[in-house]
Amino acid sequence: MSARDRILERVRAGLKRPTPVSVARPERSLAPMARPVSHLLNDFIARAESLQSTVAQVADLNAVPAAVAEYLQAQGLPRKSVIWPSLKALDWFSSGLTAEARPPVSEDRLGITETFCGIAETGTLLLHSGVDHFSTTSLLPETHIAILRVDRLVERMEQAFALMQSELDQLPRATNFISGPSRTADIEQTIVIGAHGPRRVHIILVG
Template sequence: MSDARDVILSRVRTSLGWDGGTAPRSIRKMLAARTASPPIAVRPAIPRKDPCDSFTANLEAVAGKVVRVPGLAAVPGALIRHLDQYGLPYRLVASRDPILADIPWPGEITLRHGRAADTDRVGITGAFAAVAETGSLVLCSGEHTPTTLNFLPEDHIVVLDADRIVPYIEDVWGRIKAAFPTWPRTVNFITGPSKTGDIEQTMQLGAHGPRRLTVILVMSR
């Protein structure tokens, strides 16, 4: 496999006239500049000026739910109302996102930090970013943000700082590049709860992941 790859790439370089199999310095410089500052593609207009409004409308259009709260102190109340509405336990598996650490959790809420197990019914995380254009959440894997939290529990609750909403998908990559010295192993774009229409063309939620996706949107910290 490696030999075949080397042969193919060598032929490509030869056809480009690159002596010695190495791109000329001018080409390498051009590629480095393009990678550092990629051109901006044509982007669709976002009908709502407020990114929070666009994000909310697009997420709720795909069966997600957004609950706005004025600050972190209001997060536990919003969470408890959600848990009570669906008869869910007050025991949650959680990431170690900084936004969760800043919340004044009441005694009746129990958080277990770490990877989710198939017995965990509710998972709560932060999010690296969110996209107004599509209503998507962006979650990056890491030591304190295991990917299992996003997919194993039946209920996924995300506490999101409103300042983390960006207009377009392309904006996410620049933020990741600035925030991480090395790229995360996994970057998940999550748009709504898991769903499928494969069974008799009837939409079913929770087929391959959470049945419910709820975002508690913190408007001010």
């Protein structure tokens, strides 16, 4: 008997029955949202900002490079970035930016990504991995700028998962909820922004 068999045997013995072939789950309505959303866009922005993300809004995708340049200017950050390949077509050059479509190395200071969807309930960005969706772009650089289309905002987590199930063949290797810059409170419970991941998360809403 393997460890697996012995563990399962003990589970069955404890529960006093053989392993069921199928399990009927109780009918449940959606779990209550902790904080209901009354206005998709406003609540998303307010909650993202409460988690120390910053938010800007532009009319269309072509306006993104200028918005990025403006943000970098205000923060005093260099105008050099690694981007997801899907953003290559944007005119970064005219806004005085260099944008390289490649996975980041640790020295890269700015990563720009798209966002699968935004969750208003918690002000969260949902990003997933893929051939052209480097997970590291939102992780290694100290600044992460996420581009999020306003029509990709959903109210609650369950809707974000449903959207993934309807649009993707299968769950991607990594699905990441990102809610603000990385932080720690491990020394004297004092919250410090910028632990191992980005120190800044800037969301550019499009639409």
